Amino acid sequence: MTHFIIPLAIGGILAFGLYKRLDVFSLFLEGAREGMKTAVSxxxxxxxxxxxxxxxxxxxxxxxxxxxxxxxxxxxxxxxxxxxxxxxxxxxxxxxxxxxxxxxxxxxxxxxxxxxxxxxxxxxxxxxxxxxxxxxxxxxxxxxxxxxxxxxxxxxxxxxxxxxxxxxxx
Amino acid sequence: MENIERENSKICERQESRLSKHSFIRILKNTCRPIIQRKVVPSMMKWIFTGMILLSLVFGICNGQGEALNAAAISSCEKAVTLTLTLGGSICLWSGLMKVAQESGLTEKLARLLSPITRRLFRGVRPESPAMQAITLNLTANLLGLGNAATPLGISAVRELAKEAPPHAKHTATDPMILFVVMNTASLQLIPTTTAVLRLKYGAAEPLDILPAVWIVSLLSLTVGLTLALILNRIFPLESRKRDRR
Incomplete structure (x- = not known):
């Protein structure tokens, strides 16, 4: 059961974003780019x-x-x-x-x-x-x-x- | 140097007049301040860093572990880079997902749900701010035992908290940051899955029979850490400190 928590969280977040009519993928890329800076820091x-x-x-x-x-x-x-x-x-x-x-x-x-x-x-x-x-x-x-x-x-x-x-x- | 001393004593006077009602706190503060404020705590990491390396040098010589020590000194930094790369992937993934969750208003909903707890603990942080949203997400991930998600979310929480820090406190941990990090160094996980799996592997009849003990112990140690942090935040407030010393 615990195996499904992370996939469900990812799927849920993305589905909710789509439901709100957001450009999910470009938002994701924007956030991930910030994450890269954090990783280096x-x-x-x-x-x-x-x-x-x-x-x-x-x-x-x-x-x-x-x-x-x-x-x-x-x-x-x-x-x-x-x-x-x-x-x-x-x-x-x-x-x-x-x-x-x-x-x-x-x-x-x-x-x-x-x-x-x-x-x-x-x-x-x-x-x-x-x-x-x-x-x-x-x-x-x-x-x-x-x-x-x-x-x-x-x-x-x-x-x-x-x-x-x-x-x-x- | 004299200037600094004078400035310090002025600040202390101001503080003392504010707290004069609580004589116990004043006595405690006066005894502990020289130790904690000037010497030990601000530079604690510096002492631990140097201390551990010097200690390992001494122990290494005594135990005749020169070769292993040398290998560790050379290869540890390599491990740090590997770890950053491993961690970097999940940091990017969760930063990206968090951006989506933020824009869609999902984090705000969750923040409102957990606000009865977070609002009381992080008094200085506005309930609707991005910092509080990130704190809430980190808390949720921690409770669910999603270590891989909790760390990147926690990092964005401290970044948001750093944006709210007063300008003179650059490079210095603010009160909410201390509470947040202390909260994360205690284990909030409801079901310690890794421990349970290992227990099962080594023949535990009931791998999860430790749960009540784990919950009580986590809760109590979290309470000790947070209470101490709240008390020390009051006794040694950020404003009373000199600007960051290099």
Missing amino acids: ILPALIGLMTCVGMFKASGGLDVLTAALTPAARFLHLPPEVIPLTLLRPISGSGALTFFEELLRSFGADSRIGQIASVLMGSTETTFYTLAVYFGAVQIRNTRHTLLCSLAADCTGFILSALFVHLLFG
């Missing part, structure tokens, strides 16, 4: 971000941070196995997805670790990527307190995932 921010994320992942820094964070995680009833996922989640969408799949494969989807990881994946987003794309598109250099608020939301998500899995699944 986010490139610099993405290059910067992906270079530092890529280097950090390659350096093995993730393992070191996981070890450092284990005591805090135990206190919050977050299994240590899930810590790398919480570190990856804000900075790299594909990295987090790969690690999530790895967790499901080794522990099973219905294990406690699998459940916590699933809730965590479902309720958080790739914060840094979102910031880079949206602020990069309008050349914002001073993001004020955006990152602080986003990371606060992410941390809430991490802590509460463990909590609510324990509460709801007993």
Whole structure:
């Protein structure tokens, strides 16, 4: 069913435009041309971000941070196995997805670790990527307190995932 | 430099007189301002960018991962270009479709439908403005889990918001922009399809049994992010800042 949402949305928008007697195709081209400018404008921010994320992942820094964070995680009833996922989640969408799949494969989807990881994946987003794309598109250099608020939301998500899995699944 | 200091203290005085009733806010502001306003937050991305690269250098040396580090440094920028190209296609597609939807009045209808929520959250944005329409479309795409559509629509939303920004705030995020981006960094998706598919693949009896937990956690973390953003928007308003520092 979810497969039909995007095709339906595209078809619906175009059909409604025709119904309103618009020159749908030239309007589409006009909009798409603006989109091209946008795509180019986010490139610099993405290059910067992906270079530092890529280097950090390659350096093995993730393992070191996981070890450092284990005591805090135990206190919050977050299994240590899930810590790398919480570190990856804000900075790299594909990295987090790969690690999530790895967790499901080794522990099973219905294990406690699998459940916590699933809730965590479902309720958080790739914060840094979102910031880079949206602020990069309008050349914002001073993001004020955006990152602080986003990371606060992410941390809430991490802590509460463990909590609510324990509460709801007993 | 002295000039800037004087200007700053003048601005602070003005602000303080306005907020003098709320002594708690004043105390909080006075303690946090030097840290947040001058040093950390405006240049947060700068510190994270440099910090992460230097950290990975240290870790890379300690872990003996020099080769991998080198490869990552060289190939990551290439990945960014590939991603931009991949993303560029869907940005163009949805920008084009959005143009059609805008001209046909479809976005306005949708904006009116969701306005009870959006109007309260984005107070500074006019309900009928193109910015609000783009915000609504992004919100809809997010709720339906259409990540590919949500990003381009979100980009046009911040572009519209940037047009409404005061002229002295160029290169600085405005209050509605902060709320909008924070909203997008929290997950709004009603049904996390990718997660569900992976759960099914690895033998979950009920792949969607996590839904109640996901909804509660998303809602609570979104509330935390937005509340913090609203509070910080009040405590550190845009007007009180110096013009953009390079």
